[in-house]
Amino acid sequence: MSKPTAKSKSKTPPKSAAVPAPSDPTAAGAAAYADAQGEMIQLIAPDGTVTQPERLPDVSIRLRLYHLMRRARHFDERAWVLYxxxxxxxxxxxxxxEASQVGTAAALTPDxxxxxxxxxxxxxxxxxxxxxxTIAYWRTSPHGWAMPENLKVLPFYIPIATQYPHxxxxxxxxxRRGTRNVAMAYIGDGGSSEGDFHEAxxxxxxLNAPCVFILQNNGWAISVPTRSQTRATNLSRRAEGYGIPGVRVDGNDVLATYRVTAEAVQRARDGEGPTLIETVTYRVKPHTVADDPSRYRTAEDTAGWDARDPVLRLRAxxxxxxxxxxEADAEITREIEAEFEEALRVADAYPEPTPAEILDHVFAxxxxxxxRQRAQILAEEGA
Known part of the structure; x- marks a missing residue:
């Protein structure tokens, strides 16, 4: 992971051009972009034009972010097919x-x-x-349960908001160990109504913890729209109640998302404490591959979000x-496809798990x- 390229000594979020609120703030799809109480940071518009050239990351970082977003999207699309x-x-x-996830995680280092x-x-x-x-994990295979020892990533959290206090x-x-390492935790807009969110x-x-909190406002908490679970139109302002900076960023602009996250990470490294970053995006896909979103949202809810596609925005x-x-874009496609197919071949070659393996990764x-349970399972297998 590349180290952040920006450094800010101020605890006040940077001033940036605001994205205008939509004309119909009651529409579910548009409501996520309504910002009556503050600014939303954006560096490139949905059509790819630059809005803040002085804050753009280096070209090498932009190209890397594009590759990472393409790679993440390919996994998402292939996962559907595999399911x-x-x-x-x-x-x-x-x-x-992808911009919300790639732009934030790319600001970290392996430490x-x-x-x-x-x-x-x-x-x-x-x-x-x-x-x-990762393929093995989503296949519920024990070969995907234990995170790599050299990677400080936790298993995907299913309970809502418990990862924030952790x-x-x-x-x-x-x-306490004397390092400059930080911790980054993710949550959805629905999770910001949980007690763990506020306690964390x-x-x-x-305690001035070196933490970066990512709040992905994707418009929906399963079937509940953000407008129904809270009257707040700017979730980043919840940080003010705890005396920490809150930043609202266009979560479909990976360059803006990376920039504000890198600055927050640097503040944490410098001992200036935590930051809450609200990335305003949208869950255009179902809650899971087994979900039918047509049961709770309409075409009007999702209207306009295809035009804000984060991958196409950076590509443009x-x-x-x-x-x-x-030509270079086509080569990226070939590289990503080949990498995934090789990973799929490896995952397919993992041996079938035995019943007792379900207990192997519960505690160190x-x-x-x-x-006792393992002995019982093994005895039943041998019977």
Whole structure:
């Protein structure tokens, strides 16, 4: 992972051009972009034109972010195919949220911590989780359960918001060890209504923990739209109640997302405490591959979000600036496809798990109960 390229000594979020609120703030799709109480940082518009040239990351970083987003999207698309052919378990898609996940995780180094939710496969892949192991995880195979020892990433959290306090603990442990490492945790807009969210922000603020909290406002908490679970139109302002900076960023603009995250990471490294970043995006896909979103949202809800596609936005920018060619883009496609197919071959070659393996990755040291349960399973297998 590349180190952040920007450094800010101020605890005040940077001033940036605001994205105008939509004309109909009651529409579910548009409501996520309504910002009556503050600014939303954006560096490139949906058509790829530059809005803040002075804040653009280096070209090498822009190209890397594009490659990582393309890679994350390919995994999401192939996971759908594997699920439909019986080769993948139930999977929470994140297509359309690549900028939010890639732009944040890419600001970390391998020495930092990543606490992902179940929808943050794109962030975990960006951070370095191997493709084959990720495929195995979503196949519910034990070969994907234990995270790599050299990678400080936690398994995908299914409970809502519990990862936030855990991240604060990891951040404080790093500070106690005398490192400059930070912890980054993810949550959805629905999770910001959970008690763990508020407790973690208060905990981190009071103890000045080197934490970066990512709040992905994707418009929906399963079937509940953001407008129904809260009257707040700017979730980043919840940080103010805990005395920490809150930043609202266009979560479909990977360059803006990377920039504000890199600055927040640097502030944490410099001992200036935690930051809450609200990435405003949209869950264009179902809650999971087994979900039918037509039961709770309409075409009007999702209208306009295809035009804000984060991958196409950065592609248009890079092509217009001459940093990417059609030939180079085609080569990226071939490289990503080949990498995935090789990972799939490896995952397919993993041996079938035995019943007792379900207990192997519960605790580092098995409890007496687990030892007895394992012995019972093995005895039943041999019977």
């Amino acid at each position: 439909r052919t019986g080769r993948m378990g139930v999977f929470p898609p994140y297509g359309g949220m 930092d911590w990543l606490f992902p939710t179940y929808r943050d496969t794109g962030a975990a892949l960006t951070y370095g989780l191997p493709l084959a192991q 991240a604060v603990g990891a951040a404080l442990a790093e500070r 922000l208060n905990f981190a603020g009071a 920018h890079l092509l217009a600036e001459g940093h990417l060619t059609e 040291e098995p409890t007496p109960q687990l030892v």
